Amino acid sequence: MDRAEIARRVERAEKLLQKGKTGEALDEYLQVLSDDPQNDNVRQMAADICLSLQRTAEAVKLLGELFERQIAAGENTRASLTYKKLARYTVPTSIQRVQFGQILETSNRKLALETYESALEDLTKNGRQQDCLIVLKRLVALEPAERNFLRLGELCSQTGDKANAAAAFLKLAEMTEASGANAAQWFERAYTEDSTDPRIALSYGKSLMAQGQVGAAIFVLEPLAKAKDAGVEMRETYVKALLSANRLTDAEPLVWDLFKANPSRQQDVADLIGLLVDAQQDAEAVALARKLEQFQHNKGDRRAFVALMQDVVAKHRGSPDLLEFMSELFNSSNREGDYCQTLLKLFDLHCGMGNYAKAAECLDRAADVDAYEPGHQKRLELLRGKIDESRYKVIASRFTSMAKTASEPAKTEGPTLGAAALQDLMLQAEILVQYGMRTKAIERLQRIQELFPREEERNQDLQQLYLAAGMTPHRGDSGPLPAAGAASSATKAPPAPARTSAPAESADVNSFTKVADITRKLYRQTNAETVMSTAVAEIGAQWKLSRCIVATRKPGMVPSAIKEYHGENVKDGEVKALSKLVTVVQDIAISNGTLTVTDAPAAPELEEIRPVLVELGITSLLALPLSDGQDQMGVLLLAQSTARGWHSADVVVLKTISEQIVIALTNAGLRRLVKSLSVTDEQSGLLKRASYIDLLMAETRRAVQQSTPVTVTLMQFGKSPAMLKEHGEKAVEAAMQQIGQLFAANIRQNDLAFRYEKTTIALVLGETGEKEAVMAVEKLRKLLGEVKLSDEILPFSAGLAEAVVRQQFDPVDIVTEVINRADKALETAVAQGMGRIVSLAPSAAAAAVA
Numbered sequence: 051m052d053r054a055e056i057a058r059r060v061e062r063a064e065k066l067l068q069k070g071k072t073g074e075a076l077d078e079y080l081q082v083l084s085d086d087p088q089n090d091n092v093r094q095m096a097a098d099i100c101l102s103l104q105r106t107a108e109a110v111k112l113l114g115e116l117f118e119r120q121i122a123a124g125e126n127t128r129a130s131l132t133y134k135k136l137a138r139y140t141v142p143t144s145i146q147r148v149q150f151g152q153i154l155e156t157s158n159r160k161l162a163l164e165t166y167e168s169a170l171e172d173l174t175k176n177g178r179q180q181d182c183l184i185v186l187k188r189l190v191a192l193e194p195a196e197r198n199f200l201r202l203g204e205l206c207s208q209t210g211d212k213a214n215a216a217a218a219f220l221k222l223a224e225m226t227e228a229s230g231a232n233a234a235q236w237f238e239r240a241y242t243e244d245s246t247d248p249r250i251a252l253s254y255g256k257s258l259m260a261q262g263q264v265g266a267a268i269f270v271l272e273p274l275a276k277a278k279d280a281g282v283e284m285r286e287t288y289v290k291a292l293l294s295a296n297r298l299t300d301a302e303p304l305v306w307d308l309f310k311a312n313p314s315r316q317q318d319v320a321d322l323i324g325l326l327v328d329a330q331q332d333a334e335a336v337a338l339a340r341k342l343e344q345f346q347h348n349k350g351d352r353r354a355f356v357a358l359m360q361d362v363v364a365k366h367r368g369s370p371d372l373l374e375f376m377s378e379l380f381n382s383s384n385r386e387g388d389y390c391q392t393l394l395k396l397f398d399l400h401c402g403m404g405n406y407a408k409a410a411e412c413l414d415r416a417a418d419v420d421a422y423e424p425g426h427q428k429r430l431e432l433l434r435g436k437i438d439e440s441r442y443k444v445i446a447s448r449f450t451s452m453a454k455t456a457s458e459p460a461k462t463e464g465p466t467l468g469a470a471a472l473q474d475l476m477l478q479a480e481i482l483v484q485y486g487m488r489t490k491a492i493e494r495l496q497r498i499q500e501l502f503p504r505e506e507e508r509n510q511d512l513q514q515l516y517l518a519a520g521m522t523p524h525r526g527d528s529g530p531l532p533a534a535g536a537a538s539s540a541t542k543a544p545p546a547p548a549r550t551s552a553p554a555e556s557a558d559v560n561s562f563t564k565v566a567d568i569t570r571k572l573y574r575q576t577n578a579e580t581v582m583s584t585a586v587a588e589i590g591a592q593w594k595l596s597r598c599i600v601a602t603r604k605p606g607m608v609p610s611a612i613k614e615y616h617g618e619n620v621k622d623g624e625v626k627a628l629s630k631l632v633t634v635v636q637d638i639a640i641s642n643g644t645l646t647v648t649d650a651p652a653a654p655e656l657e658e659i660r661p662v663l664v665e666l667g668i669t670s671l672l673a674l675p676l677s678d679g680q681d682q683m684g685v686l687l688l689a690q691s692t693a694r695g696w697h698s699a700d701v702v703v704l705k706t707i708s709e710q711i712v713i714a715l716t717n718a719g720l721r722r723l724v725k726s727l728s729v730t731d732e733q734s735g736l737l738k739r740a741s742y743i744d745l746l747m748a749e750t751r752r753a754v755q756q757s758t759p760v761t762v763t764l765m766q767f768g769k770s771p772a773m774l775k776e777h778g779e780k781a782v783e784a785a786m787q788q789i790g791q792l793f794a795a796n797i798r799q800n801d802l803a804f805r806y807e808k809t810t811i812a813l814v815l816g817e818t819g820e821k822e823a824v825m826a827v828e829k830l831r832k833l834l835g836e837v838k839l840s841d842e843i844l845p846f847s848a849g850l851a852e853a854v855v856r857q858q859f860d861p862v863d864i865v866t867e868v869i870n871r872a873d874k875a876l877e878t879a880v881a882q883g884m885g886r887i888v889s890l891a892p893s894a895a896a897a898a899v900a
Contacts, residue, residue: 056086063095072099090119101139110140117146126153144172148185155192163193179209190218196225207243216244220253234261241270248274252284259291267291275304282308298326299334306341313349316342320358324366332371339375350733356383368399370408377415386574390419397429406436414445420570472502476515478716483518491519493679499523565706568592572714578602581714582613589688589707590615593700596667596691597623600711601632602676602684605640609633609684620667620691627662634659635673636685644705645673646696650689670694672701674708676715683712734790736805742812743865745802749816750853750861750868760853761823762868763813764876765830767846768839768884770809777839782809785839792833810876820852820889827887847882849875850889867892 063078079096083089093116100109113136120129133150136142142150147169154162170185186202203218223236234257241254251274258267268291274280275288285304292301305322309315319342326335339359346355356379363376373396380389393416400409413429430446479494495516498505506512506523516523568588575581582600590598598615609632614623623631638655639645647653650663650671663671670690676683686708688696737745746762753760767773767789774782786809793803793811806812815823827848837844851871853864871890879888 056082056089060092067099072103075099076103076105090116093119106139110136113139114143114146118149121149121153129153144169144176144178144181147172148181148188151188155188159192163189166192179205183209183211194221194225196222199225203239203243212243213247216240216247216250219243220247220250223253223257233257245270246274248281248284252287255287255291259287259294264291264294268295268297282311293322293325296329298322298329298331302334302338306338310345313345316346316358320362323359323372324362327362327366327369327372330367332369335369336371336375339372343379352383356380356385360388368395370396370399370403373399386419390416390423393419394423394425394429401432406433409433410437410441410445417445472498472505472509475501475713476512479515479519483515488519492521495519495521495523497679565703565710568707569710572710573717575714576718578611578715578718579613581711581718582611585686585707585711585714586613586615589686589704590617593688595688596620597687597689599623599628599632599687599689600676600684601628601636601687602715603632603636603682605637605682623666627665630659630662631666631668632685632687635671635687636675636682639673639675639685640682643675644701645671646701647671648693648695667691670696672696672704674701674705676708676712678712678716683715686711734787734805735794736790736803736811739804739806742804742806743869746814746869747861747865749802749814750855750864753816753853753855754857754859754861754864757855757857758817759819759855760868761815761818761820761850762853762872763815763823763827763848763850764806764810764872765813765827765846765848766807766810766876766880767844768809769880770807773809773839781839785837785844786811788837789834789844792837793830796830796833812872820850820891823850823852824887824889845884847876847879847884848887849873849877849879850887851875852889852892854892 059078059082063075063082066072066075066078076096076099079092079099083092083096086092093112097109097112097116100106100112113132117129117132117136120126120132130150130153133142133146133153136146147165151162151165151169154165166185166189170182170189173181173185183202183205186198186205190198190202199218199222203215203222206212206215206218217240219236219240223233223240226233226236237250237254237257240250244250251270255267255271258264258270268288271284271288271291275284285308289301289304289308292298292304302322305318309319319338323335323338323342326332326338343352343355346352359376359379363372373392377389377392377396380386380392393412397409397412397416400406400412410433413426413433416423417426430442433442433445475494475498479491479498483491498512504523506516568585571584571588572581575584582602585600586598589595594617595615596617597620599612601609601612603609609629612625612628612632614628616622634656635645647656648670650656650668651660653671656663656671666689668689669692672688674686676685686704688704749760752758767786786805789811790803790805793813797803797813798815800816801818802814802816804812804814813826815826818826827850831846834846835843849872851868851874853868855864871892875888875890878890879886882888
């Protein structure tokens with residue numbers, strides 16, 4: 051039927067209505083509706099007429115159809131009005147109520163909930179579970195309450211929807227837990243529904259651990275924690291469960307993997323080491339500690355590792371294996387104090403366990419580090435009769451010098467100090483020779499001659515040192531060797547005073563004994579400041595002084611450093627007063643030698659500083675100049691607030707100590723010198739760029755003298771700016787250090803490898819021509835296959851230049867030309883593309899080096 055016909059019939063129906071012929075009008079409308087079912091206006095009119103004629107069933111049908119069509123068209127307002135009209139004459143179907151609830155969600159949440167509940171009740175009675183699920187999901191979305199999640203979970207479980215059931219129970223558990231109630235049953239129910247969901251398994255595992263059911267938690271977590279794609283939280287929780295169950299060895303690989311992924315977790319590894327120790331799994335604890343040490347060493351963070359392990363040892367049971375490891379660690383770190391104390395802890399442990407052989411070994415090693423540690427004699431007595439007698443005697447011999455000092459100070463002290471002084475002077479001379487400081491080296495050797503005449507005749511090392519310095523020892527006579535410790539008039543060595551009357555009243559034997567102890571402590575100091583501080587503290591305490599002062603000062607200048615010790619109830623001296631005192635007293639001591647004054651304020655030579663003496667409360671005074679050969683370094687000053695006679699034996703002992711102070715100060719200076727002159731990079735083993743020209747010059751001179759070739763090779767790895775941007779400075783630096791170590795380990799002894807630039811290494815190949823140099827670079831290329839940056843082999847370009855070695859050429863010109871040519875060769879190689887090796891032969895311009 052066309053639209054015009056429909057319009058005519060609708061018009062006819064309206065006229066029938068106007069004439070009061072309602073029934074006929076309804077029939078007309080129904081006829082139009084049958085021909086045009088999409089006409090909702092006609093349907094609305096027909097429904098209204100049906101209601102007026104009490105034809106309710108037909109009206110309900112028409113209103114229901116109209117409501118569903120309006121819902122489908124999205125006409126929510128009209129649909130809402132239609133539903134309300136429908137509800138006045140009948141109970142809407144469950145589906146209609148659900149549809150009406152959806153309309154109400156945004157406008158009337160409360161009515162929407164009531165409508166859904168009404169629909170759900172009917173659907174449940176009718177067994178329509180799928181429709182119930184739809185309604186429950188709408189209810190949960192509108193009101194996420196525990197009751198709704200419970201109903202949703204139960205219904206999903208009944209319908210076989212395990213995943214949604216598990217999700218609903220998990221949500222219910224989380225809400226219950228958040229409210230402070232016990233959610234264990236809901237975590238369990240969620241896991242029962244779906245045990246493969248990592249989130250559910252993790253939550254259930256945590257719940258079990260909270261209940262103390264560690265074994266069950268491990269069972270739940272293990273399959274998912276061991277999966278390759280297991281998350282960090284899953285593995286962390288599994289590790290906690292294993293640790294709670296004391297399954298430490300099972301936890302170790304997981305703890306290590308977590309640490310490697312995030313090195314900030316090193317405390318977790320340390321805690322595991324401690325737990326292994328407490329569980330008496332010492333071997334496993336040490337193995338893990340060594341593993342961690344290697345990791346931290348590669349990172350260059352050894353100091354932090356040592357501190358971490360000290361904390362572990364302090365907090366957990368004493369473990370012989372771990373303490374042995376710590377002793378190795380301290381020994382390799384040159385931490386003698388900690389090394390010695392660890393050995394003594396080991397001694398106590400082994401004695402407590404009845405393992406006296408091990409205890410003896412520990413005591414022996416501790417004595418080797420510090421024979422003067424308090425309590426050694428008691429420890430030795432503990433071993434008497436419990437170890438082999440010969441072994442006991444060997445250990446006891448280490449303490450013999452201490453035991454004999456009281457009865458034989460003259461025999462023991464002199465040689466001990468002499469040997470120490472000789473070794474230190476030889477060490478200084480050797481270092482100075484090594485770095486070409488021959489004049490200073492000869493000064494040290496002359497000092498050795500003064501203190502130890504003809505020592506070279508019985509000391510082969512000293513003979514070699516004289517030869518290296520180019521010095522011939524001076525012999526005053528050709529008589530027999532003097533007895534050990536004999537003193538000549540020119541000798542300042544300690545043996546001479548040691549022979550003076552042993553039982554002298556004030557120079558008691560303890561003074562001589564203390565010299566070795568003070569000397570040992572001085573030699574342990576690493577800088578001048580600590581040497582001076584140690585000296586004044588030890589001397590002041592030993593001689594019970596009011597003040598002890600050590601100052602460094604060049605004659606005619608103000609003191610550069612002053613260190614003061616003062617007794618109890620004695621105030622610190624003012625810097626100005628101390629400086630004035632040091633200046634005047636040192637000048638007098640340099641002119642007149644050792645200065646001893648019993649009544650300082652009355653001494654005419656000290657008249658100009660009398661106010662200073664009064665201010666500092668100084669009555670008696672002893673001053674010894676500190677000198678190194680002819681060089682005046684400073685002064686050692688002892689002061690007493692009361693009258694005190696300075697015994698000649700005290701003076702001799704203090705002279706010996708003053709010499710040791712000078713040696714210790716010199717050693718500290720040499721340590722700084724060696725550090726500043728260090729030419730090798732510690733991490734890579736390569737020589738530093740600063741020494742490149744000097745060493746190339748030396749190699750060139752040797753090549754000229756011997757008429758042998760020398761080749762310079764420059765190797766650039768990657769393109770520095772791009773490589774740093776892509777991989778980061780740390781990664782690039784680590785790769786270059788690895789390359790440096792490979793080079794240092796594989797080049798010939800006479801070859802030289804330098805860190806030329808950040809990503810460039812220079813090789814100086816002595817006695818090597820151009821062709822041999824190319825072959826050497828190719829061999830190095832094969833070795834470098836081990837070095838990777840982000841899993842990629844690091845490529846390089848190389849430039850080679852063989853030096854023009856001619857007798858008539860100046861070595862300086864040869865070096866300048868070959869350096870420039872090598873740089874040009876590398877530049878050409880880089881321009882040609884990564885991986886190229888370019889060798890540039892000398893051009894005609896090379897003749898200019900002549």
